[in-house]
Amino acid sequence: MSTATSAQAPAKSGRGTLYRGNEGQWSWVIHRITGVAIFFFLLVHVLDTSLVRVSPEAYNAVLGTYKNPLMAVGEVGLVAAIVYHAFNGLRIILVDFWKGGTKHHKKMLWAVVALSVVTVGAFAIRHLMLALGGH
Amino acid sequence: MSTTATEPAEGPSKVDLGAQGGGTGEIPxxxxxxxxxxxxxxxxxxxxxxxxxxxxxxxxxxxxxxxxxxxxxxxxxxxxxxxxxxxxxxxxxxxxxxxxxxxxxxxxxxxxxxxxxxxxxxxxxxxxxxxxDMDPFFQSYREIMPFLINKGPEPTKERLQSAEERERFDDTTKCILCAACTSSCPVFWTDGQYFGPAAIVNAHRFIFDSRDDAGDMRLEILNDKEGVWRCRTTFNCSEACPRGIQVTKAIAEVKQAVLAGSF
The missing domain is CATH 3.10.20.30 (Beta-grasp domain)
Incomplete structure (x- = not known):
C-alpha cells in the first residue's frame, strides 16, 4: 500500500474536490447548462428574426450565412439541448408533484436519456441528410 | 485487498475479516x-x-x-x-x-x-x-419554528394521536441536525439565503403533526423564493442523510402542501 504519495488529483496546495453527487446532481447540472444555452439561442433568434422588420434583404442575408455544415451540426446540438431540457423538465414536475416521483427519479432519468437519444438520433439523421446531402 | 477505481463511499466491504469464532481471534x-x-x-x-x-x-x-x-x-x-x-x-x-x-x-x-x-x-x-460556522444553518432552522404550537387549552395529560397520524411524519423526526443534507445542496452552496433541506425537513415534522396548529404559518414561511421553491431536486440531500431520511420526498410533500393550501 502506497504511503505519502499523492497519486490522486488534488495536490498539497490544490483545491478541494468536487462534490461526488449522483444522477440527481448531474442531471441538474446538464439541465442548467442546456437551459442557459437555450436562453442565448433565443436571444440571437429574436434578434435575427426581428431583422425582417428592418429589411427583408438583411434578414435573408443573415439567414443565408446559417446555411453551412457547421451550423447544421450546431442545430443538432441545439435540438439535443432542447429535447433533454424538455423531457427532464417533465421529469422534475413529476418528482415534485407525483406521489411516486421521488422514489422513481433515477428510472425516470434513464427514460429521459433514452427518449432524448431516440428523438435526437432520428432528427440528426434527417436533418444532416437534408443539410449536407445537397438535395 | 482488491482495488476498484470508483467505489461508492459505503460500498461492500473489501477487507476479509476472516472467520473468527468466540471473539478471541485477532482483529485484522x-x-x-x-x-x-x-x-x-x-x-x-x-x-x-x-x-x-x-x-x-x-x-x-x-x-x-x-x-x-x-x-x-x-x-x-x-x-x-x-x-x-x-x-x-x-x-x-x-x-x-x-x-x-x-x-x-x-x-x-x-x-x-x-x-x-x-x-x-x-x-x-x-x-x-x-x-x-453552523450559525447560518441554525438560523434557518429557528425560522421555521421547530416547536409544537397548539392554540387549544393546555391538556392535563399527553396529547393523544393515532398511530397513523404519528406515522405521517415519522421519517422527518429522525433528523439529528448534522447539516449533511443542507451542505450537500448545490443551491445552498451558491445561495446562503436558501432555507436548505434540514430546515424544511424539520418544518415537515410539525406541518404534518396532527397536534400542531401552526402548519399554515410554516407553509407561508416556506412559500418563498428562498423557501421550498428553491429546491432543484438534485437528491444530494437524500443520499447524504446519515439517518436515511427521504429528504427530497419530504420537501416535495411540503411543496404540494403549499399549493394545496393556497387554492
Whole structure:
C-alpha cells in the first residue's frame, strides 16, 4: 500500500474536490447548462428574426450565412439541448408533484436519456441528410 | 485487498475479516492514508492538504483514524465530535467527496488503496480545519419554528394521536441536525439565503403533526423564493442523510402542501 504519495488529483496546495453527487446532481447540472444555452439561442433568434422588420434583404442575408455544415451540426446540438431540457423538465414536475416521483427519479432519468437519444438520433439523421446531402 | 477505481463511499466491504469464532481471534489491521483538507487561519490564509498514514483495525471508523492523528501525531488537527456514535450529529464532514458522519463510516467500507479524502462540509464558512460556522444553518432552522404550537387549552395529560397520524411524519423526526443534507445542496452552496433541506425537513415534522396548529404559518414561511421553491431536486440531500431520511420526498410533500393550501 502506497504511503505519502499523492497519486490522486488534488495536490498539497490544490483545491478541494468536487462534490461526488449522483444522477440527481448531474442531471441538474446538464439541465442548467442546456437551459442557459437555450436562453442565448433565443436571444440571437429574436434578434435575427426581428431583422425582417428592418429589411427583408438583411434578414435573408443573415439567414443565408446559417446555411453551412457547421451550423447544421450546431442545430443538432441545439435540438439535443432542447429535447433533454424538455423531457427532464417533465421529469422534475413529476418528482415534485407525483406521489411516486421521488422514489422513481433515477428510472425516470434513464427514460429521459433514452427518449432524448431516440428523438435526437432520428432528427440528426434527417436533418444532416437534408443539410449536407445537397438535395 | 482488491482495488476498484470508483467505489461508492459505503460500498461492500473489501477487507476479509476472516472467520473468527468466540471473539478471541485477532482483529485484522491495515494501513490507512488519510488526506485532510486543513485550514489554519493563524498561520495561513490558504487551505491545503495534509496527509498521514496510520495503522487501523477492521472495526475502526474514519473518526477513529482522525482521533489517532490528533492524539498521536498532530494535535493541531481540529474537528467536531461529541457522542461519536451517530446520534449527536457533530461530525458531519466530506469523506471521499460525499457528506458522511465520520463516526458512522467504517474504514473497511472505503477504498483503502487510495488516500481517504476528508474535507469540511461545503457552503458554510470554514473556521478551522473541519470545523465550520453552523450559525447560518441554525438560523434557518429557528425560522421555521421547530416547536409544537397548539392554540387549544393546555391538556392535563399527553396529547393523544393515532398511530397513523404519528406515522405521517415519522421519517422527518429522525433528523439529528448534522447539516449533511443542507451542505450537500448545490443551491445552498451558491445561495446562503436558501432555507436548505434540514430546515424544511424539520418544518415537515410539525406541518404534518396532527397536534400542531401552526402548519399554515410554516407553509407561508416556506412559500418563498428562498423557501421550498428553491429546491432543484438534485437528491444530494437524500443520499447524504446519515439517518436515511427521504429528504427530497419530504420537501416535495411540503411543496404540494403549499399549493394545496393556497387554492
Amino acid at each position: 489491521s491495515f494501513d490507512v492514508t488519510l488526506k485532510v483538507r486543513r485550514y489554519l487561519p493563524e498561520t495561513s490564509e490558504d487551505a491545503y492538504w495534509d496527509e498521514w498514514t496510520v495503522t487501523m483495525y477492521g472495526t475502526d471508523r474514519v473518526l477513529d483514524a482522525l482521533h489517532k492523528v490528533k492524539w498521536d501525531i498532530d494535535g493541531t488537527l481540529s474537528f467536531r465530535r461529541s457522542c461519536a456514535h451517530g446520534v449527536c450529529g457533530s461530525d458531519a464532514m466530506r469523506i471521499n467527496g460525499r457528506n458522511r458522519l465520520a463516526c458512522k463510516t467504517l474504514l473497511k467500507d472505503l477504498d483503502l488503496s487510495k488516500p481517504i479524502l476528508v474535507e469540511p462540509i461545503k457552503g458554510l464558512p470554514v473556521e478551522k480545519d473541519l470545523i465550520v
